Amino acid sequence: MDPQNGYTAISHYALANVGIENLYEYYGYCNDLLVKLNAKGMRVADVAIPAVYGDENSSIDYTTYIRKVSGMLLRNFFWRLKVKYLVLDFHPLALFYLFGAATAGLGLAGGLWSVYAKVVLSDPLFMRASASLLLFSVGSMFLMFAMLFDMQANESREVQVRE
Incomplete structure (x- = not known):
């Protein structure tokens, strides 16, 4: 439910099929990974791990983050529809x-x-x-x-x- 929590476990097979070299490189990469896994028909497990935050300050600039990640998610949405529902199988x-x-x-x-x-x-x-x-x-x-x-x-x- 919280892909930004920082815990990711992925099989070698799944990693080879998502094109890791083309994954989004900024703070939204985990969302990009989930979209690619879905389009390729891979299973995803949600493992509940509580988020623990210390006194550190976030370095995320939210105006930039929201603009960039929203654009990436919209592009990925259309890409997923095309790949999953038109290219791989109608x-x-x-x-x-x-x-x-x-x-x-x-x-x-x-x-x-x-x-x-x-x-x-x-x-x-x-x-x-x-x-x-x-x-x-x-x-x-x-x-x-x-x-x-x-x-x-x-x-x-x-x-x-x-x-």
Whole structure:
């Protein structure tokens, strides 16, 4: 549950299959490793170890950390979808993500156009905004279902080890 805790045990086979030379090198490498392991279908065990912190000060600059790691996680998310659900094996989940993202994006663009048309062109807002909201809602629901199905499909790959 806390990959930044600093405890990682990995088999030689798994290490050889994740491309260690291409792993993220900053404080987010453990998240990068987990994404690569998931995409390759490797099992992961969560071993509960309490985090013990002393009086030391963190050297992490959080503005840089959040920006860099968020970007890496977003890139990894799309990479994992491509590799796991399109390249290695086709899974209909990819269509849920694609349809959801396209529909939500179209709804968002339509909503922005509706506001622009109302403010600049003085056009009526209700029908355009309602259709845009419907598209955005349907797209968001498809994305949420895709995430739910994605979690269920990966549930068997994670093991909880409690002491």
